[in-house]
Amino acid sequence: MADQIGYSQKVMEHFMNPHNVGVIENPDGYGKVGNPVCGDIMEIFIKVKDDVIEDIRFRTFGCGSAIATSSMVTDMARGKTLEEALKITRDDVATELEGLPPKKMHCSNLAADALHAAIEDYREKQKKE
């Protein structure tokens, strides 16, 4: 990116009109990452049917890239199998958003981690049943 601080058009679109915001009551899987000290907290809720992510929602406290990556990762994971969704990396999310400023790549790019945590949670629950 030419501009080291500013966000891409794509990031701003997702920031201003984030997709898949909200909560799923009784989710099949739930993942939460981040903490108040670093300034980003994300939670992702998933509904799974036949190993496919049928519905996905998120809520995020954080900066522009935290919100945009949450929106993007939920778009990317929707309709994918759990195996496919687990392969989505932080870099994939950043690429889909047409890049993130370098300093945001680590601190505010936790959305893929939240997705993976939600899938892990789903699998843990399956084992117990």
Next chain:
Amino acid sequence: MEERIYLDHAAAMPVHPGVARFCRQFPDGFAGNPSTIYREGLQAQEAVATARERVAALVGTSAPDSIIFTSGATESNNIAIRGAALRNRKFGKRVVASATEHISVLNPAKDIQKGGFALTLAPVDRFGTIDLDALAAAVTPGTVITSIHHANNEIGTIQPIREVSAIVHEQGGLLHVDATDAAGRIPIDVERDGIDLLTLSGNQLGGPDGVGALYIRPGVRVQPVLVGGGQERGLRPGTENVFAIACMGEAARLAGEEMAGESKRLAAIRDRLIAGITGIEEAYLTGHPEERLPHHASFRFSRIEGESIQLAMDMLGIAVATGSACTSRTLEASHVLLAIGLAHAEAHGSMVATLGRRNSMDEVPRIVGAVGETVKRLRAITPL
């Protein structure tokens, strides 16, 4: 398309139109070097001398030679802290600064610890006012320099400089005051207030970037940070930035002339902004409710993050600042907001509005409306 509203004058100020008019008198700058004795050199010398008198007058000194010009507030702060501490090290090797100083004061103060100096950070209360009892305990007989800003850029709190001065001088050390944000907004009088070194920024007076000044009380010894050709009494060597210095001088003159009226006008807008924005749910004023800069309104909002606020406001056509960690180079929460006792999560949700000449009372409803809309939008997404 609605007009942009600019509310980040603490970060950068547009050049005052009167200063711009003055600058345009010299479309080619100044031909001569002030160190020369032919006509062009003397003209440049005179322009610098006039600027020096104007800056001196703004801060209440009748000794223009007590002003040296620098590249800006960061350099002035470095010369003040390093230069005074090193030159007067025989007096003692302790430096005291308030916990809410600007990073360009804190970093040189921390850096000279490598040279054997000890640094004490003096605490502030929840409004950001220096705790005078704690300061009195921190300033020991060997405290060579104490640095307390006149007012804070993030929360707008004005410090009781005269009381600070009495405490510092009782122990015989020097007082440095960073007046970057206060100069031109509230009266400053280095004589009355007992200030030994005072930092000024050219841009914050309505002048150009890349120029600042440092007042050094006659008799106070300071050693240079840069060494070279001996300009500015040897404290700021290098050929003077004559054009910028002349423009800063005009900015200082205009600031002095217009301060009373403009500060009163801005304070009225500020108060309406504060009343409107603190009416939003879980929105709080940061800094002192009364002892604050006339152009400064600062807030925090629970459960949302400052960079998001800044971005969303930008989309609504309004430029504001935030102390959010996400916007800092270090990605650390604002040391100022932590120093006034906020938790990390609280410190992330800050927004600062600093007013300037182009702002008007008519803008208040649109600003308050935009903040309300932004807060509502972000609260709808937050998990907190």
